[in-house]
Amino acid sequence: MTILVLNGPNLGRLGKRQPEVYGTTTLADVDERLQALAAQLGVTVELRQTDAEHEMLGWVHAAADAGDPVVLNPGGWTHTSVALRDACAELRAGLVELHVSNVHAREDFRRHSYVTPVATGVIAGLGVEGYELAVRFLASRVGTGA
Ligand SMILES: O=C1C[C@@](O)(C(=O)O)C[C@@H](O)[C@@H]1O
Numbered sequence: 017m018t019i020l021v022l023n024g025p026n027l028g029r030l031g032k033r034q035p036e037v038y039g040t041t042t043l044a045d046v047d048e049r050l051q052a053l054a055a056q057l058g059v060t061v062e063l064r065q066t067d068a069e070h071e072m073l074g075w076v077h078a079a080a081d082a083g084d085p086v087v088l089n090p091g092g093w094t095h096t097s098v099a100l101r102d103a104c105a106e107l108r109a110g111l112v113e114l115h116v117s118n119v120h121a122r123e124d125f126r127r128h129s130y131v132t133p134v135a136t137g138v139i140a141g142l143g144v145e146g147y148e149l150a151v152r153f154l155a156s157r158v159g160t161g162a
Contacts, residue, residue, distance in 0.1 A: 017109075018084050019154050021050060021147060022075055023065040024091035024100075030116070030144070038116050041144045053148055057155045069093060073103050080106035085154040087147065089114045094129045101130040110157055112150040115140040 023043060026033060031042030047063040054061040066072050072093070079086050086107055093100050094115070104111055111134065118141025119126040132138055137153075139146040 018060045018062050019151055020079050020084050021063040021087045023089045024093045025067045027089055027091050028065045039143050046144050046147050053151055059155045061151055076103040083109050085110035087112045087114050087150040090131055094131055095125055097130055101134055104131055105134040110154050111135045113138045114146050114150050116143055
């Protein structure tokens, strides 16, 4: 079992991109923190990022087949992608939708998520710390059948 931390478009730009909104921590920094947390919790965590929707869909399909829990920051696809939602609907081992920023305090179009109805829960607005909280949550469910 691997906890997958999947990041969609433009999230490879974290740290440089709109720092007033997303902060100055890079995705590589997030990965470093998550690997330390994984060692502490005794779980395996794998962080990935893609700007290609077909690649993301493939990862979600593979997670569904493997029964792996997923933390997903869908980036802009949150608000546009029925295809990503359909893929996520197959996940059975837990799905945390994650947003670094508080999407509800921004433009109106960010308030709607295609993913939320098929997610276990959502973390938004807690900065990159949200990734650690999401991994802790999914790790706590491992082996509980929840
Ligand atoms: O790319 C992103 C990042 C985001 O998912 C976040 O992490 O806050 C919020 C989305 O609205 C935006 O398109």
